Amino acid sequence: MMMAVRYSKRRLLVTAVVAVVGLAAVVVLVRFFIGQTLADADRYGSPIGAVLAAVALLAAVVIGLLTPSAPDPAASTESDLAVQSPRGAEAAPAAQIRFGVIPGEARWFQPRPAESQALRQALADGDRVGLVALPGARGAGKTQLAAAHARQCAAEGYDLVAWINAQTIPDDGSEQAKGLLGPVSELARLGAELQLDTAERTPEQIAAAVIRMVGGNDGKRRLLVFDNVDDPDSITAYLPTTGIAKVLITTNRQEVNAMAGIVPVHVGMFTPQQGRAFLTRATNLPDTDDTRAVGQEVGWLALGLAQAAAAIALNKWSYADYLSRLAQVDVSQALQRLAGAQHPGVVAATDISLQTLKRHDTYGDAQRLLQVLSILAPEGISRALLTDPRAAAALEMDSKRLDQALAATSNLSLVTFAQTAQHDSRPDPIIVTVHRLTGKVVRYHAADNAQQQTNNPMTQATNMVEVLTDDLGEHQVALRRGDLDELVTHIYSLTTHIDPPTTDLLRIVNWAAERLSQAGDTSRSIAMHERNLADYERLLGPEHPDTLTSRNNLAESYWDAGRHGDAIAMHERNLADSERLLGPEHPDTLTSRNNLAASYWDAGRHGDAIAMHERNLADRERLFGPEHPYTRGSRNNLAESYRAAGRHGDAIAMHERNLADNEWLLGPEHPDTLLSRNNLAASYWDAGRHGDAIAAHERNLADRERLFGSQHRDTLTSRNNLAASYQAAGRHGDAIAMHERNLADRELLFGPEHPDTIISRNNLAASYQAAGRHSDAIAIHERNLADHERLLGPEHPDTLSSRINLVTSYRAAGRTGDAEHLSQSSA
Template identity: 35%
Template sequence: MTDSPVPGGGGPQATGPRSIAVGGGVGVAITGDGARVVMLPAEAVRWAKEAEAPPGAGNLPGSASGIFVGRQDELAKLRRLLSAEGEAAVTQVSGTQAIHGLGGIGKTTLALHYAHMHRRRYTLVWWMNATNTEQIVTSLATLATRLCPQWAATTGVQEQAAWAILWLQWHPGWLLVFDNVEDPDDLRHYLGMLPDGHHLATSRTATGWHAIAPTMSLGLLDADAAATLLCTLTLGPEHAPTQEQRQETAALADELGYLPLALEQAGAYLFETGTSLADYRDMLGKVMDTAAGGIDPERTIARIWRHTLTAIERRNPQAVMLLKTVAWLAPDDIPRTLLAPLCPDPLTLGEALGALHAYNMISYSADRQSISVHRLVQTVLRHQPTTQANGYPPGRQDAEHLIHQATPDEHMDNPRWERLLPHVLIFAESCPTDYTATSEIMRVYQEAARYLYRQGRNAHAVGLQQAILAHCERSLGDTHTDTLASRNNLGDAYRAAGDFKRAIPLLEKNVTDCEQTLGETHPGTLISRNNLAVAYQATGDLRRAMPLFEATLTQCEEVLGNTHPDTLTSRDSLARAFQEAGHFKRAIPLFEATLTQREEVLGNTHPDTLTSRNNLARAFQEAGHFKRAIPLLEATLTQREEVLGNTHPDTLTNRCDLAVTYGAAGDLKRAIPLFEATLTQREEVLGNTHPDTLTSRNNLAHAYEAAGDLKRAAPLFENTLTQREQALGETHPSTLTSRNNLAYAYRVAGDLQRAISLLKTTLTQREEVLGDTHPDTLVSRINLAGAYHAAGDLGRAIPLFEAALTCCEQTLGETHPYTLASRHNLAGAYHAAGDLGRAIPLFEAVLSHCERTWGNTHSKTLAARSDLALASRSDPATQRRRVATTATDPAQ
């Protein structure tokens, strides 16, 4: 995020947690982590350009030779919407289309038929499960494996996905199908990066698409099409129904609600069992509860599945047991190896899965090594009444045993954990409210949460931590030490997820309980108190955070010693709070001391040591010491890539901070691509409205603005402000930053009326929330003065500039970038007012500082030199003085 009151100056900002970045003339507070940037070797890039897809290449999950009725108009409309130019060559047009409707309505079937019908028009048709961004990444990685196996087999999933995106950018004319999208924003960055083809999405979600893609709502089949489908499924396509059969199927289709999935399930049952339509209707009527208020798909399908399950059980009892078990797992990518313990041998497992597949209860992956089950099937099965004596819902105990057996050791390789994690998370989230979890599954949850923490993905562990805390409270009581630890972990997970409304009250309660139960200076109390202070700080509440950090550090030093890891963490936290408050003279020595102690105690490459090194570099950068910041950031980044990996959140933070420093130093050519990559990765990993994603969006907007690209900057600023108001609140420091940045963009665009109004509001709010001398408040004061100056109102501009300069000198120091910006702007206002006697000395001081800080060719230095020259040409006395100086000192 940035504010840039200096005309013509600046570069983009981005930071890690609780730091202040400087770009343009003046920067503002930025919170967040870094970006994931995937670097591909040169030969992989060359292969992405040169590799060609075979004719008709694709990975469609099934054929289109099955029965398909009642959707011809939708197919034609879909083609028109995707290719706005009618039958123009696919390589010359691009388009995006989303199909939405309730589960079982036939969205996937329609997309599959469209893909098959037009696959020869595309260079490639690639089908992706898109429930979340991780599945999209995995599907893209599979594309790399298909097209470039010689390289893809030797690298990781993220690199493979990056290669696939690069290939798609080089080879236009493809179709990407995103099946079962849960969050429309998951697609936003793919649509931006990949414009030269067609994107087709299916989703049960009807909202959230307006800013992303045109939509087509898919409704129930009409009565005639539904009856035709049921007749064909029941009798076979070669048999024409009699009038009586047609009437029977029409009546049954009506009772089934014209839901395609319900019709397919009923047709499969009737065909497999040979049951007559009359008998089936009679059976259905005996168990049917009329659904009030229209179609109830769960109830409709539940009525069908009761009979389907009975038929499957007669054919293969093992199959029903398998189905009830997978109801408690994630719906997609359920490995056969995970299910294997339920059957005595692979043959038995295959026969059971085959029976389920015959009745359309499951589907196979392309390699048949994993299965998927429809979510409605899972929903219905999870809500079956408990009949077991031990109180387990049907299938849940078996699912628990499978997950427990498949859980890797704590330090096992990532692929095994990554394959199991979706099932562990779903199992935890689907736990019935009156169910008491076992100690075995609790250990699984704890190991999974620790794995996510080690990966820097603590925000993803909220569901696990909720389950762990509920278990501890139920079995151990509200103040047991394990309960207190669990409550702390859940509060910290909420904080990591940006959910401060739940994090802070929970952490406050935990601190109180720890003080009463464990004592004021117990290590557990100190950890809880530090985490509460971090949460306060994350919301911009330094008035509560700072005293808590200081008190906690004092107690850690007394109880644990000066070099205990928890003491070092506390010292680092206090330094960051000073940094955020703009007290660099207190923050930098504290960072330096912490780094020295961590190097001695933990070693040179310990993750905490690397964090200290990164924090010190960031403090240097924010204080304007770029020559000290850049080498330290580059060295730390190299170490983090080696120790933590290329995509660990700490590595991404480091990379993002390096991009910030490049931008602040005027190197936008290196900064902007990193900011774009940061936004893309955060959207994938954290979601569209996570605070760190919003930070990246703001950073990118500022980078565009610093490069003079207001057409891309202003809409991005507006979007970020709206999302921050919704996610963080009207007066959160980050919201105020977005409001300030948008106002500055209005000013640069010449819309001074809107700029001044928004800047006045922001300044008032910052004075109330942050205080009169906070760096962000100073930025607002400078920017409002600049807007008055631009509007020709020097009577208001000059006093504001003078007050801002005095406050910057007292609070931040003579050479802080904000101070230099204030001095430069005040000099410009004096010049505009004709007061050259005060303007020229200020311009000279600014130029001298810029040359010492950034060098002779930096944009800020050039701007200061140009303004000084312009003022000097207007002042004869200055011209005479400069001529004399040149004559006596030719070397000058």
């Protein structure tokens, strides 16, 4: 079956030379992405016993569900500067930063005085770092204990309280998501929240930077909670050893007891006295021998007690009623599948809950909701996303029925609500979560019924996430980064539960990878594309057209990450396979040739690139006609190659023809027409027709401001290009004003670490130098070079460009000694 996977857009990077006139008459090279492919975006674009406890919770779940009410009747954009530089020095966070989803207090929360006191004592020393682990069985209440301490620290005004989901292996035990989950990924997200330098850095580098900041000797009070650590080795490198930070670790792994510097505070089952007090308070029933019997049936496990209490209270049962129903459940099959369980009564309780849910959930809404939530990310889903009418429709409900199902599951303690700092800007910052054990049990039971369901939970969960991606396009990435990160976590989770992946899932994995690349998160983008390619090769074989598409997309991510050799090798393989399998004139083959030509050009193989673009244009004119969008795209690409090679007459002729065609076919205000005018302006400038170039750029900026608004991404690009032309024409004041405005807008809209913001900062440095403001220019270039060396290494092309720019700035300022020293050190 052919997939509807789109190739990511391939951009042709074009170099513009901006002359910087100074006392030393130095020329600073600044690369601009003024031209770009038009049409070749084409299509390519404790143990198992703990698990049983989880089952118990589910029992309570289904047992008391209330019957719900009846349903109601009824194209391409330009890029700016190719020399990108990450942000500067790491910045300390503002006071009272909260990160992650700190669980709210559980219903009928049972204090643990002994454990709480031991925890406080272990962290009491305010003059040194404190590391405390809370080891215990799943469902024993470790997370609630840590959350209570985290909430207390937040109330006391800690400068940072961060809740890190440290789970590295998904709940199904799959290794497929390796590298996509765990403390490194979470710490990298925290780094972005703290506004540290994240551009073009690996997650490991960002995580290390976070720990350095947390461990700083600045007197700030900070708390890190690593929740649900399933691999102690995964956090070893990310525990602060200096400063006064406090760290809590919740885990079911006992190895943490032997880790250097860590004080363990063991969290066991409730004592019988605590468990009976909990049941009495939660059910409002007197304490009897049956109270003890219920506690024994669920092994005094905190989670099992909570689920049993919810079922008893909502069904208005006595303890004896509940025990009677437990006795009637046949759990032999469950026990066989979950061998090694310590508390079979928990399994029985879960079965009762599911049976009760089925009896009372007339339309199946609450069951369906619970099953879908168990497949999504264990960190939970924003209530704002979950209650979106599109999400409700994907779950075959309207908003009213979804609210009723959510209330029913909440009343049974199957889902809980927590507030997250990541989405504080939303009107509704609430996160809906399902305990991992509950989710595991729900999935276990749902798997048995999947064959009988025409629209199973996996399909519904995929559909729900997909509809939520519909309006998060390329231009929304920077503005809705929080939504993007959350949707990506749900897509990760879907890939761990759905095997083999469906075509719909493969499509949204590709969407996530492309959006991450657009956000500058190349590490996660590559990880998702690599996973997608492996799935396509496994399911369809290495030569299937969809596999070729996936390989192209991975090559694009490799290129964006600076792995040019890997990118070219993949594009060469794709072109060879396409020519052999599809023929040399198939549209997909032509697209592969275009993408390889663009990579050759970027790598300096200009002759090879021009030859391929010339062949592509000839083939497309013959196959599709001279006015077809694909043909106009090839003509644009060849024109840009000619321009960069100094063949200005050929470039201008092609761009003028393309602009005339676009104005006639699409109208003078179509985005592709504006793009053609931009590229023609660049060719005019290179040919010395400066007045024509500035006039075209001024018209483009005015049109884009009127059509799209002053802060649209394309408008910012036009302003950048006009500023560059002003600068080259010696209108330094106008150029600086525009670059300063662009930088301010991009920092506001995209954040200080976004690639477009970094481009603006570099362009402003070039304008400062051209205007003789050497100190300002040098300060930015020094910052860029230091960041590039730390993040990308000394030999990366962007590092070399930063070094050249700084050498040039030193010489322009008369600092010849510094210039020579830097030049020699990099030789």
